[in-house]
Amino acid sequence: MAGLALSAASRALAGSCPGDYRMSRLIVISNRVSVPKAAGAAGAQGGLAVALNSALREHRGIWFGWSGQETQEFTGHLDMQRNDDVTTATIDLEPQDIDEYYNGYANRTLWPLFHFRIDLTEYNRDFGEGYERVNRRFADSVHPLIEPDDLVWVHDYHLLPLGSMLRAKGVNNRMGLFLHTPWPPTRLLVSLPFHEKLVTSMLEYDVIGFQTTEWLESFLHYVQKELGLKVNLDNSISYQGRRVVARAFPIGIDHAEFTEAAASEEAQEAHDRLKSSVRGRKLLIGVDRLDYSKGLGERFQSFGRFLTDHPAEAGAVVLLQIAPPSRGDVASYQQIREDLERKTGHINGAHADVAFVPIRYVNRGYPRAQLAGFYRAANIGLVTPLRDGMNLVAKEFVAAQDPEDPGVLILSQFAGAALQLTDALLVNPHSVEHVSEAIRRALDMPLAERQRRHAKLLASVRDFDVIHWRNAFVSALEGKGNNGGRNAEEQAASASVRAA
Known part of the structure; x- marks a missing residue:
């Protein structure tokens, strides 16, 4: 009953009502949640914040993640707000979580490795344990917000295994992961302890998106060479009887805004x-x-x-x-x-x-x-x-x-x-x-x-602005068409030629 009540509350905040399924909601999950700022507010929102706020306004969704605040004891309490037509749901993390998951594995292990800086990459077992613990906490906290017809869109290197943890909790929704960073060459990635486990967990998503074909090709090379999986002609991956779509979706800015x-x-x-x-x-x-x-x-x-x-x-x-x-x-x-x-x-x-x-x-x-x-x-x-x-x-x-x-x-x-x-x-x-x-x-x-x-x-x-990016990824997440991949970059090149 508590889960049903929370789901109804989330639906009301997101501007929908029972029985209103004309468009699937987006449940966006990222490490941090950026509450939309009023025009002229101090400070600049990053590209991810601007892009996701734009997507959520049109798809009446929820943005879930860490509040950026500390708590001495994790309770899983959700702080839900609605600002500028965007619903946010956040949790606080313990100091140990922040040290091991965020400052540790995310920013001292994965970030330098994914940017080809193996000389700065730190491997620490506590970091890895903290990373898995916080991803489980994300899964436990967001699970009650997810309704059967929702599309779940997970973002970035902080949350690579989250999809597999949601699957373990019985979430059968269409789920996608978009990686905003590069994906390193196989010869660098194999230096990461338990790299097979990490990449295998990513294959629980239905769609895995990359910024460019270069990062996509690096990922597919790893999947073939290290996991021995079949990559189909359309760059989808055959895994445990499922088809995992992997494509490039170059992100843009909100050009009109x-x-x-x-x-x-x-x-x-x-x-x-x-x-x-x-x-x-x-x-x-x-x-x-x-x-x-x-x-x-x-x-x-x-x-x-x-x-x-x-x-x-x-x-x-x-x-x-x-x-x-x-x-x-x-x-x-x-x-x-x-x-x-x-x-x-x-x-x-x-x-x-x-x-x-x-x-x-x-x-x-x-x-x-x-x-x-x-x-x-x-x-x-x-x-x-x-x-x-x-x-x-x-x-x-x-x-x-x-x-x-x-x-x-x-x-x-x-x-x-x-x-x-x-x-x-x-x-x-x-x-x-x-x-x-x-x-x-x-x-x-x-x-x-x-x-x-x-x-x-x-x-x-x-x-090729943020709307094009959003539509391409969501279309792929819904299982429609063949948006993204090489087509997106070829179209961008064609647009440049036409402008000449």
Whole structure:
């Protein structure tokens, strides 16, 4: 009876009623839940938050996950709220859970491994036990919210085994997993203890989605080589008499929402303030979480190399790097912050004068409208991660530009977005010379070429936005059509050609 009561309460909060099954609800599950923010609220929501809020509004669903808060004793209590037409359900975790599951296995084991940083990957049995314990707690807590016709959509590396735990509790719903990070090559993944158990648990989902065909192919290679399973021509996997669909679903931004934000008064004020502050100098911008995967140290070195190679430009260009801190309890993140502060001081000390510093390094976030204004003010967008599942900053930069006088996107070839945004200046972020030369080329690029490149980039960002991503994944989850996979990237490439 308690489960029925909770289910009825969740249905009421989500805006549905008994017998109303015109559209399957979405039960979205992720590590953290982002309560939608009012327009102009401080801080910027990440790409995942914006994407899922958009999906949940249309599919009257529930977003379940960790509240971000601690409790001294786990009770499984659900805090359910409804904000901006999105229903959220959250639980608190014990300090040990946070240390072992989140700071430990998720961010000191899986995150570095999935970003090809085996040198930073830590293997600790307690981390693995905490990861399984919290996934079980998620399964126990969300299970009463799931109704027979619901679609269950699990997100990211924090919750890879959750689907198998829900199956063990009798959940027969269609369930999908979308991985926002890269998937590492088999030769790296096999260094993870119990890797077979982890991947086998993922095969309990009906649909497994990746950002790009590169990460998809790495996953399928592992499944064939290490598990000996059959991969069919459509990239589905035959497993225990079931068909598991594995495809690429490149995520996009909410183009309409971001374009509206970019046209706002708040964005214009941010644009004008930044433009005024650089006093006619050319502006380069980077916006990234403070994370070693983003290649910020290499980016700073590349900019320093540009200033050294082109001393006449030393007073004519400014790099604004916005890097909100994250995961401060993890030692590797403390080290990257210290390293960037040293590099900033060294480059500014070598190239600044009394009235000018070449690098503005800011450790805070900004609302999306202000970021849109900053992007529009920039002549160059520097998006140079060493490895990234997709990277929505690249797409936001493109969407914010003035088509009549657009800035130039410099994009890492190792970002998932590079497979769609082929008209950016693609660079190897490990090569300071390559990035430095791209900065020179971007600054010298004629207006006609900037306009031509931007038109192609914008076509991809506009046509393959978060709505397209959502529809493709949900359609696959419902068992309809053949959305995603290579088709999505081929369509994006075709859109770029048409825009030309």
